[in-house]
Amino acid sequence: MIVSQLILWSAIWNIVPTPRTTSTALLHHVSSSLSRKIHQRICGNDGIIGAGIQNSFFSSDEGTIKVKSTRMLSRDTRRKHDIARSRTMSPLSALSTAEKSSSSSSYFRPGVNHATLGFNDRLNKMAQQANFHKRGQAQTMENILMDAFSAFKNYDEKEFSTMSGRSQIVKPNVVSFTAVINAWARTPEQNAAQRAETLLNRMEDYYSQTNDAEIRPNKFSYNAVLTAWARNKDRRTSAENSLRLLKQMWKLFHMHGNVRKDIKPDARSYNTVINAVARSGFPNCADRAYKLLVEMEELYHAGHDELIPNASTFGAIINAYANSGQEESSDQAAKLLQQMNSLYHLGHDDLKPNTFVYNSCINAFAKNGQNQKEAEKTSEEIMAKRINNICAAEQILQSMESQFEKTGDEYVKPDVISYSTVINAYANSGDGMAGSKADVLLEKMVQRYVGGDFKVKPNAVTYTSVIKAWSSVGGTQSTKRMEALLQQMVMLYRAGDQSLKPTSVSFDLVIEGFKDSGDKNGVKRVENTRVAMH
Secondary structure, eight states, rough: HHHHHHHHHHHHHHHOOOHHHHHHHOOOOOOOHHHHHHHHHHEEEEEEEOOSSSOOOOOOTTTEEOOHHHHHHHHHHHHHHHHHHHHTTHHHHHHHHHHTTTOOOSSSTTTTOOOOOOOOOOHHHHHHHHHHTTTTTHHHHHHHHHHHHHHHSHHHHHHHHHHHTGGOOOOOOHHHHHHHHHHHHHHHOOOEEEEEOOOOOHHHHHHHHHHOOOOOOOOHHHHHHHHHHHOOSHHHHHHHHHHHHHHHHHHHHHHHHHOOGSSOHHHHHHHHHHHHHHHHTTHHHHHHHHHHHHHHHHHTTTTTTTOOOHHHHHHHHHHHHHHHHTTHHHHHHHHHHHHHHHHHHHHGGGGGHHHHHHHHHHHHHHTTTTGGGGGOOOOOHHHHHHHHHHHHHHHHHHHHHHHHHHHGGGGOOOOHHHHHHHHHHTTTTTOOHHHHHHHHHHHHHHHHHTOOOOOGGHHHHHHHHHHHHHHHSSSSEEEEEEEHHHHHHHHHHHHHOOGGGOHHHHHHHHHHHHHHHOOOOHHHHHHHHHHHHH
16 A cells, blocks of 8 residues: 555656665655554653653743853753663653662561562553553552552551561552552543542542651652643643642642652653643743743752753743744744754753754744734735745754754654645745745655655645645636645545545635636536545
8 A cells, every 4th residue: 555655646746766765665664653653652642741851941031042051061960870860761660660679578668568569560560551542441440559558548557567467468659559640641531630630639638647658649649640631631721730730749848848858840740731831722821831941940040950841841832832823923932942952052962952843933933923913014014024934934944954964863854744834834925936835845745755754745734735825826827736736635535545635625725716717617626526525
C-alpha cells in the first residue's frame, strides 16, 4: 500500500522515484511507526507537556527579555551530573528506587517490607501493561489498592509490630497510592482527575490522623494529580484546579517545610500548570502562563535550583500567544523564540528550540494579528502588517530547513505542520501571488515525501489551505487549479490515503469559485463528486 501510494503521488506530480528511494522510504516508515509505538508505550498518547528537568531561564524587565547567564552557568555546572541522572528516571522509578534503598526486614520505619515492595512492583507492572483507553483499568488498580489498605488498617500498630509474620503483610505507602493516581492520570475517563485527587486527599487525611510518613504525599503524588487535571477535557476547569493544587503545594511546604521538604513544587509541577493555563482559553491566558514562567525564574534566582523550564514550556506559551488574537502576539512569540536561541547558544542545551516551538512561532505570525482591532486600521496598515508577518513566517521555515540541511538534526526538521501553516498564511494574506506561492511549497512537500520524508506528507489540511490560497486570488485560471487540487485529493483518497479525504470546506471553496466565475457546469461537476464521495 505504501509503495503504491508513492507511485501514485509520483505520477500525479510527475516525479520519478528511484527503486532505492522507494525502498528507503518504506524502511523509514516502518522504523518511524515502530518508534512511535515504543514512545506511546512508554509515555502515553496524550502529548501533555511538562515532564523532565531542563537547563535554562530568562528574566523580564519592563516587557523586555534579557539574558541572565553567569549565575545560571555556574549552577548548571554544579548540577550537571545530577540533571543527567534525573533524566533517566521516571517519577515512579525514582520513588521505587528510594523505597528499595531504604528497605529492611523491619515492617515499620525506617524501611519498607518485602511484601509491600512486591505489591508496589505489581501495581507498577499493571500500569505499564494496561491499555488505559479501555475503561475500568484504573478502577481495577484502585480496588486492589484500597482492599490492601483496608486490610492493613484492621491491624493495631502495637499488635502488628509484634506479629511474627508482619513482613508478609502489605502496607500501602506513598508509592502505592502514587502508582494508582498515575493510572487515573492516564485514563480518558471523564472523572479521572477527580478520582486522582480523591486518592490524594485520602493520603493527606490518613497522614494528618496518624502522622505516618510512609503514606505522606510528596511532589510526585501532587504532580500526578496535576497531570490528571492537565489532561481534563474541560480546559478551564483544568487550569483552575492545576493552579489551586500548585498553591496548595507551596502552602504545605511553607507551613511544614521542616517535615515536608519533598512536597516543594519542581519544574514538572510548573511546566504542567503552565501548559494547562496556556491551553485554557482564559482571557489573556498567554500572559498568565508567561507570568508563571517569570515566577519560576524569580524562584530559581532565589535559590530554588530545580525550577527550570524546558523547550516545551516555552512552546506552550508561544502557541498560546498564537491562538490569543492579541495585537502583539507575534512579537511576544518572537521574543520568546529569540530568548530560547540566546540561552541555547550560551550552553543551555535543553532550551534548544525544536520543531514544535518553531511551528508555534510560525503559527503566531500566520495568524497575523487577526483580531477586533484590525477594523480600526486602514487597508494599507493591515496589508503591511500581513506582509511583514508572512515574511517572518517564511524566514522561520527557511531557518528550519537550513539548520536541518546543514546538520541533519531531526530536532529542528520541518514537518507537515510547518509547511501547512505557512501555506495557510499565504491563503489569509490577500497577496495576488498567494496561490503560486502555496503551490511552490506544496510541490516541495511532495518531492520530499516521495524522496522518503514521511513527516512532510501533505494531508487534507495542506491541500485545503492551497485551495484557499488560490480562492483568494480569484479568476477562471485559479478556479481550474482549485478543481485540479480537489481531484488530486479525491484520487489519492480513493486509492486508500485516508489523510487526503476532502472536507466540506474543500468542496465549498471550489464550488464558490465556480459560482463566482459563473461556471454552472463546474459547480455541477464538483457537487456530483461530493455526492459520489458519500
